[in-house]
Amino acid sequence: MILIKSKKEIDYIAESCRIVAETLQLVKSKVKPGVTTEELDLIAEDYIRSSGGVPAFKGYSQPGTKPFPGSICASIDDEVVHGIPGRRILKEGEIISIDVGVLKNNYYGDAALSVGVGEISDLKKKLLDVTEKSLYEGISQAIVGNRIHDISYAVQNYVEANGFSIVKDLCGHGVGRFLHEDPSIPNYGIKGAGPKIKNGMTLAIEPMVNAGDWRVKTLDDGWTVVTADGLPSAHFEHTILVIGNRPEILTVA
Template identity: 55%
Template sequence: MIILKTRKEVETMREPNRIVAEILQAIGEAIRPGTTTGELDDIATKMIEQAKAVAAFKGYRMRNQTPYPAAICSSVNEEIVHGIPGPRVLEEGDIVGIDVGVVFKGFVGDAAKTFAVGEISPQAKKLLEVTEQSLYEGISMAITGNRLMDISGAIQEYVESHGFSVVRDFVGHGIGRKMHEPPQIPNYRGPGWNPRLQEGMVLALEPMVNQGTWRIKLLQDEWTAVTADGKLSAHFEHSIAVTDNGPLILSKVS
């Protein structure tokens, strides 16, 4: 069952998403060759504490996994999502996807962005540009009266038109008082549930795009997903509200 939010609840959800957006901005400013992913997690942890919010990811678990140990996910190069921050040093030419979630005033904010570390290759730059634009292609279809798969199809068509592939093992999701609410939102058009979009839906759209195959492997830490062929992957995410006046992006700096 999709949980529709009132206009007041949507306004409240701006606040945790603003915190997330500010954290992503600060992390982006700190990323440079020589920075460790653990240092980026420290930035997020400090900002979450200062905002009197709670890290939504820390302690989170899916299925029988061990609890997630950090405030952010930091996924470098061939890592798709759920990379665990730590001593890894970022190097010139790397790309790093940062995913942040917080709980504030009873609601969850969630967003992600992939950053360049110094100068990156033209191929990596194109991957980042296409992935980010595919997110906005999906957002543009998040209007009342459309179907969920209109979002999914717009993302897939844009990505594949540029020669990349969309990950199928991980999807976007509804979001609200819980981080993962119905519906699931694939980044490809499929045969699944295809409800009509209504005002009050709040959705976390998050295309994950690979240079090569869409297939993945899961590392032994039970969290980090990597591309099956070792090629690069990028990840962008916004939490948005469906309104009668069009999609409203919640996860941006005011």
């Protein structure tokens, strides 16, 4: 069931999203060679809690998985999503995806970005650029009168036109009262398919784009998703609100 949010609920979601956006920008500013993903995780958790929020990912579990141990997902190079923060040291030339979720006032916000560690290759620069732009292509279709897969089609069309591939095993989602709500928002699809987009929807749109093949696999830790061919992947995400028949991005600092 797709939940349409009231004005009060939207205000709560917007507050959680504000903290998400500020946390992402803070963590992004700390990304450099020599820093560990655990250090980035601690910076994020401290900021979230000091803002009155709770890290949404910490302790989160799905059927068959252990509780996620980090406050952020930190996914490097061929790690697509759900990378577990730890002692891994960032190296020049890598890219890292940082995914942040916040719970405050019993409502969630969720967003992600990818960034280079120092100087990165031209391929990785293009991958980051195309993935981020595909997110905005998708957001532009989140208007009343369209359907969810109009978002999906826009993302896929842009990504594939630029020579990259869409991860098909993972998708965006509704967000608000729960971290993951209906509808599912794949990053590939057919125009005119899926549920109708309505005012009051809050959606987490999140392209995950591979430099090589679209296929992925999950590591033995039960969380970290990596590209099957070992080539790099990028991830960008915003929580948006559909209001006044058009999308409003809530996760902007």
